[in-house]
Amino acid sequence: MGLGIGDIQTTKNTANLVADALRSAIVQGKLLSGQSLKQDEIAAEFKVSKIPVREALVQLQAEGLVSMIPSRGATVAELTLIEVDEIYTIRVAMESIALRKAIPFLTPKEVIEAERILENIDHETDMTKWAELNWAYHETLYRPSKMYRLIQITKNLHNNVARYLLNNYLDKTYLEESQRQHRQLLENCKDGDINAAIATLEHHLGDPVAIFAEILGKN
């Protein structure tokens, strides 16, 4: 049956809940890159034993958010600019595939949902929620592709760069430009213009990389 976003998620076990909490903290930048993640500390914080904490860390390591070295512990994964660039390169390819496949199957349902999310983004001031809405918007456009694996991989990559975005990048000028691009992308999708949509997406995902490179150049 595979993955699939619509899968019935029964109840989560403790490890899943811990992983969710740690993932949020990392993506939001509350846990900084390189910071050590001590099993006992985390276990105490969540009032659980180390067993589910270890499982959560293994999960997050697989997602690229945590680095683990046997017997030496876990840390919040660090990202070099080269890796950020790699991630955006992968994202452009993956999300282009998703768009190409999804656009012919896009229905008013997704369009309306996307528009609703864009309005929420307009009024959102909390950057953490902004990042969540940002991904929710993109995923809405990709979902009709039914390429759930691709979407999951891309979401992980998005989580990995979200920290960079939130810490180094977001100013009002960018946020407005980002929204303009979101709206243009949605227009392209509504028109069924796949090539235009992909071009807009490439532009949209290229901007952050350009700015990161500039930041790097200054140091």
Add this chain to the structure above:
Amino acid sequence: MGLGIGDIQTTKNTANLVADALRSAIVQGKLLSGQSLKQDEIAAEFKVSKIPVREALVQLQAEGLVSMIPSRGATVAELTLIEVDEIYTIRVAMESIALRKAIPFLTPKEVIEAERILENIDHETDMTKWAELNWAYHETLYRPSKMYRLIQITKNLHNNVARYLLNNYLDKTYLEESQRQHRQLLENCKDGDINAAIATLEHHLGDPVAIFAEILGKN
């Protein structure tokens, strides 16, 4: 520091070893799709407790090889043909990126290694080892790209379809054709002809999908 194939892997813990063993068994088809993976059984088999077994299962779930439902256990992940198709679509995109980035940095070292692997494939009769060598060949060509995340993701995808390949697909005709394509790809790479290399790769990765679709049509 990130992932990176060259990372110093200190000693592996028990969970890593169990994950390695289970991964091999799944990729080789010794554990069949849908088969349940009981923690106590696996723990007894490897003469360890359930704790590292659970961590191994979480790891393999993240790789897409295992499905887990809380309180109900783990099974070897099943793959629909639609998912196999999705995986090959992603692989073509990812490996094209890797080739494009790698070819300008390809050195005689990788060329010689790739040729050596191809000779080994010629003489390999064990299909399990054939699959390993097959990936080793591809990875050799991608490594100069230094896109270690992309390579890791792609390797996982390869592992996911290897079962299909090994069970439904491999006959002498295909193996010979596959090797012809491998050698053509290597020539394209040596020539520095990126577009030709990508075209060969697309053809190489398209063949299995076509055959799978044919199998599906019969059922």
Add this chain to the structure above:
DNA sequence: TTTCGTAAAATCGTATACGATTATATGTTT
């Protein structure tokens, strides 16, 4: 026979405990 309910068995989930490994502190020698 089928359906339902209940009891028993199997299996999962995790807290506790303790040995193993690594990191840190302290003192000694050069």
Add this chain to the structure above:
DNA sequence: AAACATATAATCGTATACGATTTTACGAAA
């Protein structure tokens, strides 16, 4: 003071134990 050795503390890794959940077996009722 710097380098090394040793002792101590901190942390990781996992076996054991036991409660919780799910599955299975079995008998009663429809």
